[in-house]
Amino acid sequence: MNNFDLHNPTRIVFGANTISRLDELVPATARVLILYGGESARRNGTLAEVRAALGQRDVREFGGIEPNPSYETLMRAVEQIRLEGLDFLLAVGGGSVIDGTKFVAAAVGYQGDPWEIMETHGATVRRAMAFGAVLTLPATGSEMNSGSVVSKKSTKAKLVFSSPHVFPRFSVLDPTKTFSLPLTQVANGVVDAFTHVMEQYMTYPADARVQDRFAEGLLQTLVEIGPQVLAEPSNYDARANLMWAATMALNGLIAAGVPEDWSTHMIGHELTALHGVDHARTLAIVLPANMQVRREAKRAKLLQYAERVWRITEGSEDQRIDEAIARTRAFFESLGVPTRLRDHDIGAHHIETVISQLEAHGMTALGERQDVTLETSRRILEAGL
Secondary structure, three states: OOOOOOOOOOEEEEOOOOOOHHHHHHHOOOEEEEEOOHHHHHOHHHHHHHHHOOOOEEEEEOOOOOOOEHHHHHHHHHHHHHHHOOOOOEEEEOHHHHHHHHHHHHHOOOOOOOOOHOOOOOOOOOOOEEEEEEEOOOOHEEEHOOOOEEEEEEOEEEEEEHHHHHOOOEEEEEHHOOOOOHHHHHHHHHHHHHHHHHHHHHHOOOOOOOHHHHHHHHHHHHHHHHHHHHHOOHHHHHHHHHHHHHHHHHHHHOOOOOOOOOOHHHHHHHHHHHOOOHHHHHHHHOOOHHHOOOOOOHHHHHHHHHHOOOOOOOHHHHHHHHHHHHHHHHHHHOOOOOHHHHHOOOOHHHHHHHHHHHHHOOOEEOOOOEEEEEHHHHHHHOOOO
């Protein structure tokens, strides 16, 4: 196991009817900006519930944060905060809203061009506004980590930043707030969480037995409850387990002391930026193709994954690996999530543009060994056709 530092300061308040606890979580004198996405949060009553919990505090709103939060939209929130003298942010939504809020928190007091935050992947962030979150869509784990993904419409760039200054102070996780979600979003959340685990697990053995077992348990849980959360939208226990699994998938715990990959995400980001494909749906395409193309480098972990997650113990090593990859693809497809580029009208003639974008954004040496070159990325995309 590798050396590691692990610190996560986010307070989690989990369970039904917990939004009312915002009154104790948000400072009594705070001037609050609620950030959210579309109008569903208003229609389903979540915004009203949040405002009621905030009581007599001075509360403003900023809506319209996109499923892939854009720099252009988020900078309007930054201007509102500066103009109105607000001092606390509250994200109400899924990972995109929370990601966007992290950028806003870092950008308000930033000295210089705020896009530098993304270009330096957060290295230039020295402080950020305090903020909390009310999670309504389990998927990204942004509610308990310090990472964020933001897009710039003008350049079709989708970049990642991370900073210890943008951990949420707290996150409220009420599984009942997921009951009204469209099933496509729920399915996307399962795929997103699954792939987050795989990016930290499907590398090479580091004798990190605790982390491996945690990761495998999360994967097994997602496989078990994935069909259930779609078939029984109001099943509290199923939704609660999905919400917590998605949070645990990316809060630093299973990444401690192990190598990490993230090439599936980096390739997927370019597909979203260029073609508008939902983030999770790019992952469902790229992950199985990535495992196939890089099967030799990942052989030991693929065999462990086959045995421990899918209970595949018979056949040659190559047969077991083939079956594990096939079952991964079949799992995604059983959720109604396609796993081929052609399912999104993306063909071989589009691949070179994706490669050009990867090169432009410095994604020329990806993966746990930094050996995923542009040519390897090209082969992965071709395997995903």
